[in-house]
Amino acid sequence: MTDTALLPKPSTQPGFGPVLEPSQRTDVRAKTVSAGRRRTDKVATIALWCAVLAAVVPLGAVITVLVAKGFGVVNWHFLTSDIPSVTGQTTAACRDITPAFRAKYGINCSPPAPGMGPAIVGTLISTGLAAALAIPIGILGAVYCNEIGVRTRLASAIRFFADVMIGVPSIVMGMFIYTAWVVRFGTNGRSAFAAALALACLMLPIVLRSAEEMLRLVPDELRHANLALGGRPSQGVIRVVLPAALPGLISGSLLAVARAAGETAPVLFTIGVTLSLNTSPFGENTTLAQQIFSGAKSGLPLANQLAWGAAFTLVAIVFGLSALARFVASRSSKVQKG
Amino acid sequence: MTLNGLSVFYGENLAVRDVSFGVAANRITAIIGPSGCGKSTVLRSLNRMNDLIDGCRVIGDVAYRGIDIYAPDVEAVEVRRRIGMVFQRPTPFPKSIYQNVVYGLKLAGIHDARDDRVEHALRQAALWDEVSGRLDSSALGLSGGQQQRLCIARALAVEPDVLLMDEPCSALDPIATARIEDLMAELSERLTIVIVTHNLAQAARASHDTAFLTTEVDDHGNRTGVLVEVAPTDRLFAHPIDERTEQYITGRFG
Ligand SMILES: Nc1ncnc2c1ncn2[C@@H]1O[C@H](COP(=O)(O)OP(=O)(O)OP(=O)(O)O)[C@@H](O)[C@H]1O
Ligand SMILES: [Mg+2]
Numbered sequence: 184m185t186d187t188a189l190l191p192k193p194s195t196q197p198g199f200g201p202v203l204e205p206s207q208r209t210d211v212r213a214k215t216v217s218a219g220r221r222r223t224d225k226v227a228t229i230a231l232w233c234a235v236l237a238a239v240v241p242l243g244a245v246i247t248v249l250v251a252k253g254f255g256v257v258n259w260h261f262l263t264s265d266i267p268s269v270t271g272q273t274t275a276a277c278r279d280i281t282p283a284f285r286a287k288y289g290i291n292c293s294p295p296a297p298g299m300g301p302a303i304v305g306t307l308i309s310t311g312l313a314a315a316l317a318i319p320i321g322i323l324g325a326v327y328c329n330e331i332g333v334r335t336r337l338a339s340a341i342r343f344f345a346d347v348m349i350g351v352p353s354i355v356m357g358m359f360i361y362t363a364w365v366v367r368f369g370t371n372g373r374s375a376f377a378a379a380l381a382l383a384c385l386m387l388p389i390v391l392r393s394a395e396e397m398l399r400l401v402p403d404e405l406r407h408a409n410l411a412l413g414g415r416p417s418q419g420v421i422r423v424v425l426p427a428a429l430p431g432l433i434s435g436s437l438l439a440v441a442r443a444a445g446e447t448a449p450v451l452f453t454i455g456v457t458l459s460l461n462t463s464p465f466g467e468n469t470t471l472a473q474q475i476f477s478g479a480k481s482g483l484p485l486a487n488q489l490a491w492g493a494a495f496t497l498v499a500i501v502f503g504l505s506a507l508a509r510f511v512a513s514r515s516s517k518v519q520k521g
Numbered sequence: 522m523t524l525n526g527l528s529v530f531y532g533e534n535l536a537v538r539d540v541s542f543g544v545a546a547n548r549i550t551a552i553i554g555p556s557g558c559g560k561s562t563v564l565r566s567l568n569r570m571n572d573l574i575d576g577c578r579v580i581g582d583v584a585y586r587g588i589d590i591y592a593p594d595v596e597a598v599e600v601r602r603r604i605g606m607v608f609q610r611p612t613p614f615p616k617s618i619y620q621n622v623v624y625g626l627k628l629a630g631i632h633d634a635r636d637d638r639v640e641h642a643l644r645q646a647a648l649w650d651e652v653s654g655r656l657d658s659s660a661l662g663l664s665g666g667q668q669q670r671l672c673i674a675r676a677l678a679v680e681p682d683v684l685l686m687d688e689p690c691s692a693l694d695p696i697a698t699a700r701i702e703d704l705m706a707e708l709s710e711r712l713t714i715v716i717v718t719h720n721l722a723q724a725a726r727a728s729h730d731t732a733f734l735t736t737e738v739d740d741h742g743n744r745t746g747v748l749v750e751v752a753p754t755d756r757l758f759a760h761p762i763d764e765r766t767e768q769y770i771t772g773r774f775g
Contacts, residue, residue, distance in 0.1 A: 402612075403573075404608065404610065404612040405612060405615075406573075407570065407608070407612070408608070408612040408614065408672070408675075409624075409628075410570065410573065410597075410598075410601055411568070411570060411601055411605060411606040411608070411676070412601070412605065412624060412625040412675065412676065412679060413598060413599075413601045413602035413605070413625060413628055413629065413679060414598070414624075414625075414628045415598050418628055422624070422627070422628075423614055426615070426616070427614070427615045
């Protein structure tokens with residue numbers, strides 16, 4: 184194909200220069216993209232890699248420190264035992280009393296070991312309850328906004344308030360639930376359930392808005408196909424639209440759960456504090472985030488250890504949840520895509 | 522079915538003006554005409570799929586077995602139960618092949634002989650041989666032509682009285698097209714078919730009656746579809762009355 188005699192004549196369209204030079208037109212090895220564009224491409228590629236690095240390095244650093252400081256603390260005892268009440272030095276007096284005396288009066292002089300069981304349970308209860316409240320309401324709200332009342336005033340009002348709620352600082356949600364719920368019941372008002380209410384307020388707008396985006400991605404043709412088969416719009420929502428959007432709904436909801444699990448501010452007011460296990464949604468409770476807060480504040484080594492262990496556990500729980508959600512989502516999209 | 526003075530607006534825009542013709546029961550009626558003349562619009566107004574389009578307004582009436590389907594006491598859902606539709610582009614649900622076909626049966630609350638009905642529908646749509654071994658795999662894994670036949674099977678499974686088809690064969694090869702045409706002939710013993718097609722040979726081959734629509738452009742450049750001629754297919758192709766019909770079917774459409 185190097186025979187120039189075979190090359191086509193340049194385009195002879197009136198008034199136009201040829202788009203490709205005749206010698207280039209049939210030779211795919213010829214470089215026709217300008218040097219400037221090539222350079223832009225290179226620069227943009229390098230810039231993107233830098234951005235990736237800038238995002239990955241801090242993340243890697245956080246995880247490294249977390250594992251270094253937290254992993255060693257976490258063991259079965261840590262996960263299941265009560266939180267030690269004394270995090271300072273055990274009393275110097277212990278040196279002066281005999282083991283027999285300790286045994287007689289039940290004085291425990293062994294140094295307290297780190298434990299986080301109650302906070303793990305409290306986190307699971309408060310976040311789980313919050314998810315159970317916020318996810319169904321959020322998804323139903325999104326279904327209303329995107330499927331039933333698309334252009335109604337109510338739908339735009341819901342969207343508006345959801346957007347405002349996303350911007351409300353989480354501590355305000357805590358104060359709101361504190362005044363609206365906790366104070367009504369006096370000190371008994373503090374509970375995992377109250378914390379769940381505050382966390383649900385936080386999650387609801389996130390779930391709603393992300394679910395709405397996911398529903399919007401479902402093509403209208405599927406809704407029309409349902410109707411053409413004699414289906415009601417509601418049947419289309421239940422049988423076609425929601426299943427098609429399911430993977431997205433799951434990941435959106437999980438993002439909200441992960442966010443709620445790590446929240447401290449709304450929990451501080453509403454959950455009270457306890458150092459021993461409380462598996463009931465009522466009565467004072469505690470969460471990992473709260474324990475990280477109080478453990479990190481203190482200068483005592485055991486308290487700091489507790490905080491790192493709690494941080495590691497919290498990240499592990501959130502990570503495990505994401506992995507689970509991804510697994511469920513990929514399972515359900517496999518059914519759809521074959 | 523009878524269309525009487527049907528005009529369709531999209532917003533301010535008059536898309537189709539004053540279309541009147543009859544669709545005889547148990548016959549195949551083809552709608553032909555140049556692209557954009559309103560064939561799909563007319564077809565969609567026959568089972569109220571136009572209701573879903575924002576700003577779409579229908580004037581005139583469409584009588585189905587003597588009853589105006591746009592009457593206030595008629596529910597669109599009930600209309601579409603009886604008048605099924607296959608769209609121009611395949612629209613399989615993101616579910617398994619079996620679940621796609623059984624979908625309409627589930628909606629209609631039909632429980633007996635579901636598997637047999639699914640098989641029958643798939644056989645009718647000339648798809649059974651290709652998918653019988655993988656009914657549980659996703660419909661999205663089928664080729665475009667297979668997806669379209671799946672959509673036909675899905676529509677047939679609920680045994681509609683009228684089937685509207687909007688260029689159902691545009692994604693099919695000649696063999697599958699021929700199979701669909703045979704199927705239409707078979708089906709027309711039991712149901713009424715209205716088919717929009719770009720393929721004049723198909724209209725000539727497969728339909729009993731043909732309606733020809735075309736676009737009229739007014740002084741302001743607004744394009745509106747109008748009905749030019751409707752007649753038994755043989756007659757329309759052999760002896761078109763209107764000059765525009767003749768130009769279109771002989772390929773001299775300007
Ligand atoms: N959803 C819609 N909104 C606004 N205008 C529309 C809509 N659908 C169709 N139209 C307009 O109505 C006219 C007729 O469209 P229609 O789809 O019925 O044509 P058609 O004959 O089916 O064309 P084709 O053969 O290309 O499918 C066109 O001018 C189109 O722009
Ligand atoms: Mg069309």
